[in-house]
Amino acid sequence: MTNADVEIFEKTICFEGFFRLERYCLRHRLFSGEWSHPLMREIFERGHAAAVLPYDPIRDEVILIEQFRVGALTAPDGPWLLEIVAGMIDADETAQAVVIRESLEEAGCVMTDLIPLYDFLVSPGGTTERIALFCGRVDVTHAGGVHGVSEEGEDIKVHVIKLDAALALLQSGKINSASAIIALQWLALKRHHVQSLWLPEQ
Numbered sequence: 001m002t003n004a005d006v007e008i009f010e011k012t013i014c015f016e017g018f019f020r021l022e023r024y025c026l027r028h029r030l031f032s033g034e035w036s037h038p039l040m041r042e043i044f045e046r047g048h049a050a051a052v053l054p055y056d057p058i059r060d061e062v063i064l065i066e067q068f069r070v071g072a073l074t075a076p077d078g079p080w081l082l083e084i085v086a087g088m089i090d091a092d093e094t095a096q097a098v099v100i101r102e103s104l105e106e107a108g109c110v111m112t113d114l115i116p117l118y119d120f121l122v123s124p125g126g127t128t129e130r131i132a133l134f135c136g137r138v139d140v141t142h143a144g145g146v147h148g149v150s151e152e153g154e155d156i157k158v159h160v161i162k163l164d165a166a167l168a169l170l171q172s173g174k175i176n177s178a179s180a181i182i183a184l185q186w187l188a189l190k191r192h193h194v195q196s197l198w199l200p201e202q
Contacts, residue, residue, distance in 0.1 A: 005029035050095035051086035053183035095132035
């Protein structure tokens with residue numbers, strides 16, 4: 001099926017601020033070939049993002065960042081989440097440029113290589129947001145501390161952790177951010193391949 005199999009009757013902006021909420025009245029083609037009844041759906045519009053898991057192949061360590069997230073106020077372990085570096089993609093900006101910029105702002109580290117992983121929809125039942133996901137090569141020798149842009153209310157703690165320890169946190173449920181889960185699972189499967197690409201020849 002294609003967009004030709006969707007008919008939009010009305011689109012209304014319900015709220016517009018830092019984010020935007022839109023309401024659609026539409027119908028779509030059913031698998032039977034018939035049309036659905038008219039549906040009313042709200043969509044949360046916040047733009048698209050890029051995220052990166054910083055990895056040091058020499059030390060076999062990753063950088064995870066910890067910060068307050070209001071959307072996790074009712075999460076079992078509280079609203080301070082272990083995540084990976086991420087940022088919103090501005091107009092005329094590439095996803096690669098975003099993760100390079102955000103790695104410096106949020107973690108104080110410089111990306112020297114990037115491997116694109118996935119471009120995925122966050123929650124397509126309610127938002128159009130997509131995330132372009134990467135694994136990035138860094139040197140964690142001097143990584144650590146607290147970073148972020150204070151004018152944007154960022155207070156970001158940097159954790160440098162062995163990959164196996166990060167995977168143990170993942171298995172225990174201590175990491176519950178989707179981008180971090182996906183990137184760590186990918187690196188767990190691809191660790192030796194990534195090291196073969198990024199480690200200096202012996």
